Amino acid sequence: MLSLITNPDKFFAKLKAKDPNLKKPAVIVILLAVMVAYYQFRVTLKLSTALPQDIARFFVAGAYINAIGSAKLEFSPHG
DSSP, X not given: OHHHHHOHHHHHHHHHHSOXXXXXHHHHHHHHHHHHHHHXXXXXXXXXXXXXXXXXXXXXXXXXXXXXXXXXXXXXXXX
């Protein structure tokens, strides 16, 4: 790791020779997307209990849409 500071060209030349493997980062991103979507869904359901029943139905429907949209957003090319 010290070579990164002392000789960055040599350090990155070693990395350039390796094939990139994105399986582990992809699995991490997928797991995080699922966890965040689930958490958002649970929080929305908890919040819906504080609302009147008529409004809570729309709130729960929004929770489903929000959870799906949140998971899909993790994979969209946004900056």
